[in-house]
Amino acid sequence: MKVTQNIQVAVDAVVFGYSKEEGVSILLIKRKYDPFKGTWAIPGGFVLDDESLETAAARELQEETGVKINYLEQLYTFGKPDRDPRTRILSVAYFGLVKSSQFQKLKATTDAEAAEWFNFKQLPKLAFDHKKILNVAIERLRGKIVYQPIGFELLDKKFPFSDLEHLYTTLLDRPIDRRNFKKKVMSLGILEELNEKAKSSGAGRPGNLFQFNKATYNQLLKNGMHFEI
Amino acid sequence: MKVTQNIQVAVDAVVFGYSKEEGVSILLIKRKYDPFKGTWAIPGGFVLDDESLETAAARELQEETGVKINYLEQLYTFGKPDRDPRTRILSVAYFGLVKSSQFQKLKATTDAEAAEWFNFKQLPKLAFDHKKILNVAIERLRGKIVYQPIGFELLDKKFPFSDLEHLYTTLLDRPIDRRNFKKKVMSLGILEELNEKAKSSGAGRPGNLFQFNKATYNQLLKNGMHFEI
DNA sequence: CCTTTATTGTGTGAAAGTGACGCAAAATAT
DNA sequence: ATATTTTGCGTCACTTTCACACAATAAAGG
Missing domain, CATH: 3.90.79.10 (Nucleoside Triphosphate Pyrophosphohydrolase)
Incomplete structure (x- = not known):
């Protein structure tokens, strides 16, 4: 030894x-x-x-x-x-x-x-x-961030969709089409849309809040889902 | 200290x-x-x-x-x-x-x-x-193995395509369609087809040998290619 | 208060990619 | 020589991706 x-x-x-x-x-x-x-x-x-x-x-x-x-x-x-x-x-x-x-x-x-x-x-x-x-x-x-749902760990529990989009654009360093991005993320079925609007932070129409559902994600994972952005 | x-x-x-x-x-x-x-x-x-x-x-x-x-x-x-x-x-x-x-x-x-x-x-x-x-x-x-070309490191320098296919089936534990798999891999543009046939190992038509071109891969990587099986 | 500016929400069509599928050719095994 | 095993190859339906524009809702500014 x-x-x-x-x-x-x-x-x-x-x-x-x-x-x-x-x-x-x-x-x-x-x-x-x-x-x-x-x-x-x-x-x-x-x-x-x-x-x-x-x-x-x-x-x-x-x-x-x-x-x-x-x-x-x-x-x-x-x-x-x-x-x-x-x-x-x-x-x-x-x-x-x-x-x-x-x-x-x-x-x-x-x-x-x-x-x-x-x-x-x-x-x-x-x-x-x-x-x-x-x-x-x-x-x-x-x-x-593109193949695991860790982006949500950086956001608050409830977040407006634009925060998520902005996080991805920042990290991937390229523009993302808002509509396509939302379609893709929502199609994963792991985000819940809340009936709550974001508190105003400057000008613009206030957005709806969303929430990541980890339990649903884990369930879908077991059934072979494939997270990818 | x-x-x-x-x-x-x-x-x-x-x-x-x-x-x-x-x-x-x-x-x-x-x-x-x-x-x-x-x-x-x-x-x-x-x-x-x-x-x-x-x-x-x-x-x-x-x-x-x-x-x-x-x-x-x-x-x-x-x-x-x-x-x-x-x-x-x-x-x-x-x-x-x-x-x-x-x-x-x-x-x-x-x-x-x-x-x-x-x-x-x-x-x-x-x-x-x-x-x-x-x-x-x-x-x-x-x-x-699905997002980086490390499978080739397990094969000989020159290998028949079926070896590669068999490696992926074994690791991913699911059948792979031979034609679709070949199409996909070849479309990456990182394999060269040689004018050489594999030495016979049992029955069956002998297959052509292929070779991974790392230089080409690195070049394509720089240009933003995305390896994925 | 009215106008401007900023931000969110939403659908369609073209193009590319994926996945299912079967038969002929070339070799060995019997 | 016949049977068996393995390779090589193309098409079509379906799914996914990508490009693209305008109305609604709020705050900001005059």
């Missing part, structure tokens, strides 16, 4: 938030200590000996940003020997999503200097290999 | 092979030492302090089975605190594919008792949480 290995294990949590006004954003923290003191970084930290990786990711995120996470999955493990200048630190990166309402709250719940949302297309300089991690996360989000 | 953590880092390599006769198979080794002495397991071992994770996976695979790998990507990281009875061992699992020709050779190149191919539907009892790892790997293969 080998005991000569010298590798530390950490987790990092790439968390996406979204609102129509600010677009798709990523939660970063400003490092308080060296190395990379004062540089922006992905929230994370060392894994405790008796906690699972996912628990560690959720815990660090809670400690460092106070954000309530809504969806969390493993992203990728970064293990290049020299990715940390101190000693070898392997990082298991996680991929998280928060609802739009949580996204709005951040500035109220945490030390304004410590954690901040950045639009995913205007990211600051980052510590370590965190730029690379974010790229993998962004690709995961882009790729996954 | 924390130094109290006690987690060892290992890699495991799930390798798939394929031949028309034996179907989709996974390479396993019989453990020589406790724990789980005599039980089948995924090839793998501890990461050296100065090698990357992928290098470690390739090295362990080479040392334990001698198989020449053709494609290797990271699969998932398994880190439950109690997944190893000795101490906490985190395992970064990799996902590998070998060409059909390599697959055939195994018995000649390694100690017959130590490494063996098992059909992916008839797996033996496995050590640790390796059953779970294999399930993730099989799902990855099933999922990925």
